[in-house]
Amino acid sequence: MVSGEHMRELSNGLSMPSIGFGTWDLSNENEAKSAVVQAVECGYTLIDGAARYGNEVGVGEGIRSSSLSREELFVTSKVWTNHRDYDSVIEACNKSLKDLKLDYLDLYLIHWPAVSKQYENWKDVNHEVWQALIDLYTQGKVKAIGVSNFNVDHLEALEGSSVMPMVNQIEFHPGFLQEDVRSYCKDHNIVVEGWRPLGLGESLSHEIIWNLAEKYKKNPAQIVLRWCLHKDVVPLPKSRSREHIEQNIDIFDFSLSDDDIALIDTIEGERLGGDPEEAPF
Numbered sequence: 001m002v003s004g005e006h007m008r009e010l011s012n013g014l015s016m017p018s019i020g021f022g023t024w025d026l027s028n029e030n031e032a033k034s035a036v037v038q039a040v041e042c043g044y045t046l047i048d049g050a051a052r053y054g055n056e057v058g059v060g061e062g063i064r065s066s067s068l069s070r071e072e073l074f075v076t077s078k079v080w081t082n083h084r085d086y087d088s089v090i091e092a093c094n095k096s097l098k099d100l101k102l103d104y105l106d107l108y109l110i111h112w113p114a115v116s117k118q119y120e121n122w123k124d125v126n127h128e129v130w131q132a133l134i135d136l137y138t139q140g141k142v143k144a145i146g147v148s149n150f151n152v153d154h155l156e157a158l159e160g161s162s163v164m165p166m167v168n169q170i171e172f173h174p175g176f177l178q179e180d181v182r183s184y185c186k187d188h189n190i191v192v193e194g195w196r197p198l199g200l201g202e203s204l205s206h207e208i209i210w211n212l213a214e215k216y217k218k219n220p221a222q223i224v225l226r227w228c229l230h231k232d233v234v235p236l237p238k239s240r241s242r243e244h245i246e247q248n249i250d251i252f253d254f255s256l257s258d259d260d261i262a263l264i265d266t267i268e269g270e271r272l273g274g275d276p277e278e279a280p281f
């Protein structure tokens, strides 16, 4: 095990795990609960959720049924795009806390930015939502705040706020590196989380990844997730399979060489999810 790699420090001094478990597309009934319980058993302490996933009741049950105490876990939720005025954002956060049956969140994110295609005054809209997150943070309801799917111009528009985002959660996988956003985040001390790190499983069949899996005696998912860590990105893999959940966090006993990291960087690909500028939601 390589020490110091398991945690990242946010700009407010809070420690955040360097890999998390994604909960999108897990049903609210037993699926979300059992996946969270299994993830914690396998060593994950960061649980990435969102009101939009419609499963916060199940995720909360999983958290309470897990073997770890609340303080040992790092729980994320996100405010959806139907909450874009101040009071509505506060209500949305309270609803997530109620569904999860938690007193606080470790991280609360704006799920998608308001953009120019939707609003002439998109900057004002994002400012209003962001101010609500700042107030939730100041009141201690959330320990850290950030954004998701924010491009550079959306982040720049928040400059001058009393608190800047501590995290930006963006699509990231081989073939889709978002260099401009990651470079801005690095320069402004914003930790990048990567959603869809396995490219919904697609990246795993690339020849380069297969060859590296053989070379390092690891499986393709472990090569891709280890590469995320080398790129300073916190990956949020999701799986329903116990075997995959276990494999995906077993990435701390090896390192990729600089040449092999650069080789993965050359893989061609494209965005698999929504483009923020196209206002997909």
Ligand SMILES: NC(=O)c1ccc[n+]([C@@H]2O[C@H](COP(=O)([O-])OP(=O)(O)OC[C@H]3O[C@@H](n4cnc5c(N)ncnc54)[C@H](OP(=O)(O)O)[C@@H]3O)[C@@H](O)[C@H]2O)c1
Residues within 6 Å of the ligand: 021, 022, 023, 024, 025, 048, 049, 111, 148, 149, 169, 170, 194, 195, 196, 197, 198, 199, 200, 201, 204, 221, 222, 236, 237, 238, 239, 240, 241, 243, 244, 245, 247, 248, 273
């Ligand atoms: N902020 C946002 O807008 C946003 C958007 C999308 C997602 N997210 C977050 O990011 C998380 C992850 O994204 P994602 O679920 O879209 O994609 P992902 O984690 O990249 O891919 C999930 C797929 O990969 C497969 N998989 C997982 N581990 C594997 C392994 N070791 N070997 C082979 N296949 C494997 C899974 O199948 P099995 O179940 O069979 O393992 C599943 O089909 C989400 O759950 C959510 O928390 C955020």
